[in-house]
Amino acid sequence: MVNFDKVTFEYIRRDEEGNVESINKALDEIDLDVKKGDFIAILGANGSGKSTLARHINALLTPTEGTVYIEGLDSKDEDNHLKIRQKTGMVFQNPDNQIIASLVEEDVGFGPENIGVPTKEIWERVAFALDKVGMTAYREKSPNNLSGGQKQRVAIAGILAMKPECIVLDEPTAMLDPKGRREVIETITELNKNEDITIILITHYMTEVIGADKIFVMNKGNIKLSGTPREIFKEVDLLKEYQLDVPQVTEIAHRLRQKGMNLPECVLTVDELVEALATGDRG
Amino acid sequence: MSLILDKINYYYGKGTAFETAALKNISLTIPDGEFIGLIGHTGSGKSTLIQHMNGLIKADSGSIYFNGQDIYDKDFKMTELRRKVGLVFQYPEHQLFEATVIKDVLYGPTNMGLDKLKAEVLAYGSLRAVGISEDLLDASPFELSGGQKRRVAIAGILAMNPEILILDEPTAGLDPMGRFEILNLLKAIHEAKGITVILVSHSMEDVAEFAERLIVIDDGEIKYDDEPRKVFAHAEDLRKMGLEVPQCTELMGRLADRGLDVDRNCLTIDEAVESILNGNRRK
Amino acid sequence: MLRDLTIGQYYPVESVIHRLDPRTKFLGTIIFIVALFLFKTFWGFLLAGGFIVSIIALAKLPPKYVLKGMRPIIFLLLFMMIFNLLLTPGEVIGEWWIFSVTKEGIYSALFMGLRLIMLVLGSSIMTYTTTPNNLTSGMESVFGFLKVFKVPVHELAMMVSIALRFIPILMEETNKIMKAQQARGADFETGGPIKRAKALIPILVPLFVSAFRRAGELAEAMEARCYHGGDGRTKMKPLKYHKRDLVAYLVLVGIVVGEIFIP
Structure with a gap:
């Protein structure tokens, strides 16, 4: 449902006279193909181009060269922008700076209002969306009194109420505490499973992406690695080169293997490693 | 040289209908030269607590002694306390304001009434300590990268030559490499200058690896104040407080439960690998 | 305070x-x-x-x-x-x-x-x-006749509504910046008027920077949620x-x- 065809994006800085001062290639001939219902994770150090990529999926940015198709809609055509944004919602890092209204329910209703949904249906959609993220009890509260995790769930509900096919989340957990992080990840995992919504998650927390269907690793505007979490996280050393990390258990298993222990090639969860060590033949 | 908090109580909205206890009967001793981790979920009272330590918030009851002096005494010099107990707020880069990096770092020492030469020596020294190269001294702080901005902001506090350095989530929002750099920087400063570091963090992995002592605060009360090893033995209790244990501690606990001959209190990847290999050898 | x-x-x-x-x-x-x-x-x-x-x-x-x-x-x-x-x-x-x-x-x-x-x-x-949203839709409706004179009534109402939402957030932010500068030895209470006015710079600059950053992020979030002015917009609470x-x-x-x- 999301297709990138040799997408290049350049930030061009100009001086006062309008002459080009510097060109920064944030995306460099990116090809990307995301299928409906997938849970995709994008990893990369700061400045690797992840956020720029995310903004292309929502038509907030359009390619300098190449083409982005969202369900066949070309993002270069401005007439498609509203349709694209309705299909692919976006959740940002700072929970405060994406909540527009002073009441939770009014904020969730903001998107549907913008796309001209009839009043009665807005209420139905708001009720549905708040229920899906478990925030119904807060519908008449002010967002200012919510925790970070709750605010992000409201932001997700605001997207859900637009009946999207896909939600892009740009480091939604970076400003949250462990509990808030868990809330957000559980919420999107359920939406992916139960509502068949495509999830594209950008994060710095490696443990959040082990359940993904596919991971893309970005570095300097390129996609360097792509594959299942198991395929990605076995590249412990390569990931470190891209200034990334692996989950602690993955690293422990990796080092134990280097010391000659007989373990599966890539371990992702505590459960797996416990099973492997407790029952398996340990060389 | 020490900071002693004695039965500190503090209320939000004192005297109104919304009055709630933010800190309840907190007693703490911070001796010289420790590396302390402070954890608790958002709203647990961590930020309120650290602001008591440099006198930005005044307790409703209880006393605080800095090097034996009562800081609530009339003739106690609060500026002296603020200089000696450096507090780095969350997202400290948001407080940068000067035209150049060096000027911004000089703000603190100049306020403290140091003469120009001495202030400059401190400012240059702390910028070097945080790894900001000399060619950036005259750059605008607003043009630096996120990680650099944060290091400049930390240098701004370091330049006051504090005896105690408190940091509120200094790694929030950084990528894995950025986190690693900041934490190692703190460790180096701690070791080189022997100053006390209090690290407020949402990352259990970070405090497990770097702190010698771990304080857990929940609902305005100190729940644990002990070696990280002992605190993380209470996994269940920590989870109830919205916290976690490091993934490797969880792994080792589970392995020990399954009857493997390993140390269940491992805190770091190195320790875990070592312990599993040893257990394996003994077998 | x-x-x-x-x-x-x-x-x-x-x-x-x-x-x-x-x-x-x-x-x-x-x-x-x-x-x-x-x-x-x-x-x-x-x-x-x-x-x-x-x-x-x-x-x-x-x-x-x-x-x-x-x-x-x-x-x-x-x-x-x-x-x-x-x-x-x-x-x-x-x-x-x-x-x-x-x-x-x-x-x-x-x-x-x-x-x-x-x-x-x-x-x-x-x-x-x-609620601010209600208030602004009230004002939008009361002043609606001004649209004839090309006054962007909806946009103005939206601005007021957002301003009201962000007042408490910016207040808290001001408070936080003040404290952070106090932690760096700032003194807002003593000295003559010129010194006091000067002491405000370390608060005002970060506050403006932050307000602009917030405004930028908010504008992006609104755009991402299909906001495109008042045309073709329906109301949740007509x-x-x-x-x-x-x-x-x-x-x-x-x-x-x-x-x-x-x-």
Whole structure:
């Protein structure tokens, strides 16, 4: 449902006279193909181009060269922008700076209002969306009194109420505490499973992406690695080169293997490693 | 040289209908030269607590002694306390304001009434300590990268030559490499200058690896104040407080439960690998 | 201190005043303010005062909360009252240095003070009982006729609504920046006016930077949620007059008539 065809994006800085001062290639001939219902994770150090990529999926940015198709809609055509944004919602890092209204329910209703949904249906959609993220009890509260995790769930509900096919989340957990992080990840995992919504998650927390269907690793505007979490996280050393990390258990298993222990090639969860060590033949 | 908090109580909205206890009967001793981790979920009272330590918030009851002096005494010099107990707020880069990096770092020492030469020596020294190269001294702080901005902001506090350095989530929002750099920087400063570091963090992995002592605060009360090893033995209790244990501690606990001959209190990847290999050898 | 600023902040409870149409409350506030300048006697004041007290009671607003919201106007109030007290000519009842206090001055100061208090009370009741979104859609509708003259009414209303949402956030931010600079030895309390003004720079610069960053991020978030101005927009809470609004208008007309005819 999301297709990138040799997408290049350049930030061009100009001086006062309008002459080009510097060109920064944030995306460099990116090809990307995301299928409906997938849970995709994008990893990369700061400045690797992840956020720029995310903004292309929502038509907030359009390619300098190449083409982005969202369900066949070309993002270069401005007439498609509203349709694209309705299909692919976006959740940002700072929970405060994406909540527009002073009441939770009014904020969730903001998107549907913008796309001209009839009043009665807005209420139905708001009720549905708040229920899906478990925030119904807060519908008449002010967002200012919510925790970070709750605010992000409201932001997700605001997207859900637009009946999207896909939600892009740009480091939604970076400003949250462990509990808030868990809330957000559980919420999107359920939406992916139960509502068949495509999830594209950008994060710095490696443990959040082990359940993904596919991971893309970005570095300097390129996609360097792509594959299942198991395929990605076995590249412990390569990931470190891209200034990334692996989950602690993955690293422990990796080092134990280097010391000659007989373990599966890539371990992702505590459960797996416990099973492997407790029952398996340990060389 | 020490900071002693004695039965500190503090209320939000004192005297109104919304009055709630933010800190309840907190007693703490911070001796010289420790590396302390402070954890608790958002709203647990961590930020309120650290602001008591440099006198930005005044307790409703209880006393605080800095090097034996009562800081609530009339003739106690609060500026002296603020200089000696450096507090780095969350997202400290948001407080940068000067035209150049060096000027911004000089703000603190100049306020403290140091003469120009001495202030400059401190400012240059702390910028070097945080790894900001000399060619950036005259750059605008607003043009630096996120990680650099944060290091400049930390240098701004370091330049006051504090005896105690408190940091509120200094790694929030950084990528894995950025986190690693900041934490190692703190460790180096701690070791080189022997100053006390209090690290407020949402990352259990970070405090497990770097702190010698771990304080857990929940609902305005100190729940644990002990070696990280002992605190993380209470996994269940920590989870109830919205916290976690490091993934490797969880792994080792589970392995020990399954009857493997390993140390269940491992805190770091190195320790875990070592312990599993040893257990394996003994077998 | 900044946290205590309650003026302008929606107070969420269920009441008949909260349920009134925002247009009723907006126009009602204007009508009430007009009425305030009509009374000249104690009885007129009693009518207006009684009205405002009943509205506060009907709106289930805690009196303490409402009074706290009045704090920011105390200086303005005192200034106006003293000004009126000392500068109104008439029957002199006391003199001090170059000032003289007149009977008319006392009356004038008293009524001016009461008017100002009730004016602020009246308009703050409107903001206490109306969510910013509702308030702005009320204003949008009341001023809707200006669209004919190409005034971007919807956009202005949206701006007001967002400003109201971000007031508490920016207040908190100011507080935080102040503390952070204090931690770096900043001193906002001592020194002459120039030194004090200079001491504000380390607060104002980060505050502006942050406000612009927030504005940018918010604009992006709004755009991502298909915001494209007022065209083709529907409303989750469309405005609809009910019987209670008619009652409210009748009461207001009653007040105005009362203020005109009460001796």
